[in-house]
Amino acid sequence: MIPALHSYGTVLHGMIFGLHGIVFGTTLPTLPDSVTFFIAAVIVLVGGIGVVVSRNPVHSALWLVACLFGIAVMFLLQDASFLAAVQIIVYAGAIVVLFLFVIMLLGVDRPESIGSDPLKAQRPLAILFGLGVLGGSLLLGFTAKWESGAKSQAGRAVGGSTNEVQKLGKAVFSIYLLPFEATAALLTIAVVGAVLLTMHANRTTENSKPYEDPKPYEDPVPDGYRSRQGLVANADEEVDLVDKELDVK
Amino acid sequence: MMLAVLAKLPIISWPAILPETIFIGGALLLLAVSALSNKKLSSGFCAVYTILISVAALGSSMYLWDKLSSHSSYVAMSSSIAVDGFGVFVAILVCSITVLIALAGEGFFRDSWGSLEFFVLIMLSSSGAILMAMANDLIVVFLGLEIMSISLYVMTAMDPSRTSSGEAAIKYFLLGGFSSAIFIYGIALIYGSTGSTNLANIATFLADNVLVQNGVLLCGIAFLIVGFAFKVALVPFHMWTPDVYQGAPTPATSFMAALAKAGGFAAFLRVFFSTFGTLRSDWRPIIWVLAVLTLLIGVLLALVQQNIKRMLAYSSISHAGFVLLGLQAASAIGVAGSLYYLFTYSFLVIGSFTVVMLVAGEKDTNHSLDSYKGLARRRPWLAGVFTLLLLAQAGVPFTTGFMAKLYVLSALISAHGYALAVIAMIGAAIAVFFYLRVVVLMYSPAPGFAANDETGAALDTDTGIGESIEVGDEAATIQSSGMSLTRSTALVLAITVGITVAFGINPAPLIEFARHATLLFH
Amino acid sequence: MSIPGSWYLTLAALLFSIGVVGILVRRNVLIMFMCIELMLNAANLTLVTYARMLNDIGGQVLVFFVLVVAAAEVVVGLGVIVSIFRRAKSTTADDLHILKG
Numbered sequence: 001m002i003p004a005l006h007s008y009g010t011v012l013h014g015m016i017f018g019l020h021g022i023v024f025g026t027t028l029p030t031l032p033d034s035v036t037f038f039i040a041a042v043i044v045l046v047g048g049i050g051v052v053v054s055r056n057p058v059h060s061a062l063w064l065v066a067c068l069f070g071i072a073v074m075f076l077l078q079d080a081s082f083l084a085a086v087q088i089i090v091y092a093g094a095i096v097v098l099f100l101f102v103i104m105l106l107g108v109d110r111p112e113s114i115g116s117d118p119l120k121a122q123r124p125l126a127i128l129f130g131l132g133v134l135g136g137s138l139l140l141g142f143t144a145k146w147e148s149g150a151k152s153q154a155g156r157a158v159g160g161s162t163n164e165v166q167k168l169g170k171a172v173f174s175i176y177l178l179p180f181e182a183t184a185a186l187l188t189i190a191v192v193g194a195v196l197l198t199m200h201a202n203r204t205t206e207n208s209k210p211y212e213d214p215k216p217y218e219d220p221v222p223d224g225y226r227s228r229q230g231l232v233a234n235a236d237e238e239v240d241l242v243d244k245e246l247d248v249k
Numbered sequence: 250m251m252l253a254v255l256a257k258l259p260i261i262s263w264p265a266i267l268p269e270t271i272f273i274g275g276a277l278l279l280l281a282v283s284a285l286s287n288k289k290l291s292s293g294f295c296a297v298y299t300i301l302i303s304v305a306a307l308g309s310s311m312y313l314w315d316k317l318s319s320h321s322s323y324v325a326m327s328s329s330i331a332v333d334g335f336g337v338f339v340a341i342l343v344c345s346i347t348v349l350i351a352l353a354g355e356g357f358f359r360d361s362w363g364s365l366e367f368f369v370l371i372m373l374s375s376s377g378a379i380l381m382a383m384a385n386d387l388i389v390v391f392l393g394l395e396i397m398s399i400s401l402y403v404m405t406a407m408d409p410s411r412t413s414s415g416e417a418a419i420k421y422f423l424l425g426g427f428s429s430a431i432f433i434y435g436i437a438l439i440y441g442s443t444g445s446t447n448l449a450n451i452a453t454f455l456a457d458n459v460l461v462q463n464g465v466l467l468c469g470i471a472f473l474i475v476g477f478a479f480k481v482a483l484v485p486f487h488m489w490t491p492d493v494y495q496g497a498p499t500p501a502t503s504f505m506a507a508l509a510k511a512g513g514f515a516a517f518l519r520v521f522f523s524t525f526g527t528l529r530s531d532w533r534p535i536i537w538v539l540a541v542l543t544l545l546i547g548v549l550l551a552l553v554q555q556n557i558k559r560m561l562a563y564s565s566i567s568h569a570g571f572v573l574l575g576l577q578a579a580s581a582i583g584v585a586g587s588l589y590y591l592f593t594y595s596f597l598v599i600g601s602f603t604v605v606m607l608v609a610g611e612k613d614t615n616h617s618l619d620s621y622k623g624l625a626r627r628r629p630w631l632a633g634v635f636t637l638l639l640l641a642q643a644g645v646p647f648t649t650g651f652m653a654k655l656y657v658l659s660a661l662i663s664a665h666g667y668a669l670a671v672i673a674m675i676g677a678a679i680a681v682f683f684y685l686r687v688v689v690l691m692y693s694p695a696p697g698f699a700a701n702d703e704t705g706a707a708l709d710t711d712t713g714i715g716e717s718i719e720v721g722d723e724a725a726t727i728q729s730s731g732m733s734l735t736r737s738t739a740l741v742l743a744i745t746v747g748i749t750v751a752f753g754i755n756p757a758p759l760i761e762f763a764r765h766a767t768l769l770f771h
Numbered sequence: 772m773s774i775p776g777s778w779y780l781t782l783a784a785l786l787f788s789i790g791v792v793g794i795l796v797r798r799n800v801l802i803m804f805m806c807i808e809l810m811l812n813a814a815n816l817t818l819v820t821y822a823r824m825l826n827d828i829g830g831q832v833l834v835f836f837v838l839v840v841a842a843a844e845v846v847v848g849l850g851v852i853v854s855i856f857r858r859a860k861s862t863t864a865d866d867l868h869i870l871k872g
Contacts, residue, residue, distance in 0.1 A: 029773055029774045029775070030773070033773050033774055034774060037774045037778065041778075041782050044782060044786060045782070045785060045786070045789070048785075048786050048789040048790070048809050049789060051789075051793060051802065051805050051806065051809060052789060052790075052792065052793035052796065052797065052802075052806065054802070057799060057801045057802055060801070060802045060805050061805065064805050064808060064809070067786075067809065067812070068812060071812050071815065071816055074779060074782070074816055074819070075816075075819055077773070077774065078773075078779070078819055078820060078822075078823045079823065080819050080822070080823075080831055080834075083819060083831055083834055083835075086835075086838065087815075087838075090838050090842065091808075091812075091838075091841075094842065095808065095841065095842060095845050098845055098846075098849060099801065099804075099805065099845075099849070102801070102849045102852060102853060103801060105853065106852075106853065106856050106857065123795075123796055125795070126791075126792050126795030126796045127792060127796070129791065129792065129795065130788045130789070130791060130792035133784065133787065133788035133791060134784070134785065134788050136468070136784075137780075137781055137784030137785065137787075137788070139464075167828045168828060168831060168832060168835075171828045171829060171831075171832045172832055172835065174259055174327060175259075175327045175329070175829070175832075176327075176329070176388070176829075176832050176836075177259055177261075177326060177327060177329075178266070178326040178327070178329040178330055178386075178389060179329065179386070179388050179389050179392050179836055180836075182380060182389065182392040182393070182396065183392065183836060183839045183840075184273070185273050185373055185376055185377065185396050186392065186395055186396050186399065186839060186840065186843045187839065187842075187843060188273075188276070188277065188280075188373065189370065189373050189374075189396060189399050189400050189403070189843065189847070190399065190842070190843035190846040190847055191846075192280070192366055192369055192370065192373075192403070193370075193399065193400070193402070193403035193846070193847040193850055194846045194847060194849075194850040195366075196363060196366045196403060196407070196850075197403065197406055197847070197850035197851055197853070197854045198850055198853055198854060388833055388836055391836070391840070392836060392840070395840045395843065395844070399843055399844065399847050402847055402848075402851065403847055403850075403851075406850075406851045406854060406855075409854075412855070415851060415854055415855035416855065418851045418855075419800060419851055419852065419855060422844075422847070422848050422851055423794075423800065423803055423804070423807075423848075426804070426807040426844055426848065427794055427807060427810075429807075429840070429844070430790070430807050430810035430811050430814065431810070433811065433814045433837055433840075434787055434810065434813060434814040434817065436814075436833075437814045437817040437818045437821065437830075437833075438817065440818065440821055440829075440830060440833070441780075441817065441820075441821035441824070441825070444825050444827065445829070446829065446833065
């Protein structure tokens with residue numbers, strides 16, 4: 001590394017953590033750790049803000065990936081390498097992909113106007129609330145103690161002879177056996193729910209019914225027709241709209 | 250090596266988790282059977298099966314209760330579940346709720362699409378509620394809450410014929426997910442400040458240590474209150490309730506009204522009364538404010554509703570305020586009062602929503618208060634049952650509702666909560682108005698009723714949507730005849746009315762039951 | 772000496788408040804949903820940090836359960852969204868106007 005750059009980095013590092021050292025009275029973190037932390041922190045915060053302010057849901061989803069990546073780096077920094085991998089695989093690999101899939105399926109990848117808000121007071125109130133949470137957390141971080149000296153119950157996270165995955169596995173199958181089993185019920189519900197709901201969507205939008213529908217619903221909607229006003233109020237209105245559309249043609 | 254690992258596995262205490270296991274196993278078996286059978290399973294079969302499973306779970310809960318009366322309460326599964334009178338009481342309640350909803354659901358779904366999934370979901374949801382009630386670890390509370398709520402989201406969205414069903418599901422889901430995220434953040438903060446998520450460990454830690462700077466812990470407790478308040482619909486976290494109650498299919502509404510309150514309040518009472526009992530001076534003011542808002546705003550908004558389901562939603566909010574009084578009292582008798590209230594409320598609300606379901610008709614759309622005009626003339630028995638259930642909800646003597654209100658209020662007064670008790674009584678007095686309004690509507694002669702109905706029917710034929718339901722003898726029966734009373738729905742009404750009246754006239758056994766439940770509190 | 776835990780916890784609190792503000796400000800159902808994911812991730816970061824500070828593996832195990840819950844919520848939530856908005860061009864909460872309130 002270029003010596004000048006390195007010394008410059010050390011000075012900057014010393015300035016940032018010197019302040020911290022004065023406040024907390026602790027020694028400095030190592031340089032690589034702190035550089036990684038700050039880069040990842042910037043990614044997390046920018047990603048989080050990006051999710052909130054993007055007009056296009058696709059951009060929001062991409063910002064979400066960035067934010068989740070930053071969180072994974074934070075996990076790595078804290079000796080939770082297995083969770084970091086799981087975070088990337090489950091969130092970026094499955095959950096965000098599912099989001100993007102739904103966005104594309106619904107065809108809603110269109111910018112939304114952020115300006116209009118039916119409840120005028122809502123936005124200032126929300127931002128005030130956010131600032132309140134922010135102030136409170138900073139107050140906690142700088143005055144109160146974040147942690148207390150409780151003893152470990154489930155086994156030590158750092159140190160010892162076994163590796164991290166082994167420790168996690170042992171904890172899951174001993175102390176946390178019941179919650180682990182309970183997640184099975186959760187996943188069953190998710191499967192049943194997803195099948196039920198998406199088959200609903202098929203049954204209400206397409207006219208091809210495998211067997212007779214006990215609750216007759218609505219006229220078939222012409223291919224490619226999409227309501228301009230978003231969700232229409234009820235089936236009657238929908239039919240009216242379709243009629244008008246056909247009349248125009 | 251292998252043996253050493255095996256030796257560390259916890260001892261699985263099957264009796265302790267039997268009610269949940271029966272429900273989850275029963276749901277999986279039903280799914281497997283329906284996947285393997287060539288024919289579509291009839292809803293009658295599913296209902297009978299669900300009732301059998303629920304009765305089996307009820308039996309196992311009774312067995313636990315029986316064992317508890319001779320042995321002391323204990324923790325099982327590496328101390329993640331507590332087998333005590335409190336948890337088993339709620340488990341018995343949840344199993345009874347499931348039996349009643351399975352009966353009501355059979356009357357509603359009648360082989361329509363999605364009936365099988367409805368029964369699977371009520372079994373899984375009940376297992377979540379029991380898990381919440383018996384949990385001895387915050388993460389088990391969280392998972393139980395999610396098991397219960399996610400099935401309720403799906404059940405809310407079940408009706409494909411009404412757009413409002415899906416809309417209600419989205420609202421419920423977004424606010425529910427929001428509150429779950431707040432809840433888990435609260436758990437994380439409590440974990441950080443006490444070093445454990447286990448309720449017993451937290452209680453021991455708080456009893457042994459005085460935290461000088463307990464800001465993080467108090468933040469965590471505040472987040473937990475917000476999470477619970479969303480689930481049991483306390484003002485100002487109640488915004489979703491009327492919309493979701495209105496949009497969901499009516500059996501799902503009654504299930505949600507009974508089960509979410511039972512499971513949510515069970516965990517709420519256990520976590521705050523038993524675990525954070527040492528910090529009661531910190532959380533009691535928050536509960537006081539929530540109780541006042543819930544008691545007053547619930548009844549005031551119920552007064553102006555034109556839709557019976559929205560009215561009952563606000564009435565359930567005001568009932569939640571009464572259950573909260575027991576927690577505010579923060580005494581064993583207060584918790585017993587809350588349990589008693591939950592028990593009686595569940596039966597009342599299921600009975601009321603079953604009547605609503607019968608009046609609403611096959612398409613589950615007739616929910617305006619106008620459709621109750623002259624109900625006494627058309628269906629005298631149904632009107633009589635509804636009158637009784639509404640009066641019981643209002644707290645008329647010789648019903649369970651009266652004893653329930655009396656019980657929590659006396660617990661509150663013995664804890665010197667005089668101001669709140671007065672506010673609660675004012676709320677109860679206002680509540681009488683809107684219950685009586687429905688009763689008066691039902692017994693009013695309804696002039697010009699037939700004419701209204703004919704125009705409604707004419708409009709429907711114009712759009713080609715409405716099927717004429719049944720051409721009755723009178724013009725008035727065209728739209729408002731609703732669903733006919735089937736054996737299963739009649740049984741639901743008979744059970745709820747029977748319990749309301751029997752325990753209203755002789756409340757001693759039930760009060761003894763609830764008191765015993767808290768005596769065995771772990 | 773590694774980074775002090777309070778820095779991570781402050782970052783998590785910031786992320787949590789960003790998520791809360793996002794839910795209250797945005798009207799697009801999908802983006803509101805993503806904000807819930809942000810809040811859950813803030814909770815995860817808090818849990819992992821406390822696991823390190825308390826030297827207790829339990830905090831890391833809790834992250835697993837949060838991940839499972841998040842996955843189940845996403846599946847059901849997106850299922851509801853798909854079943855409703857299949858025919859609508861936008862997914863804003865203001866289009867949900869049948870139920871007042």
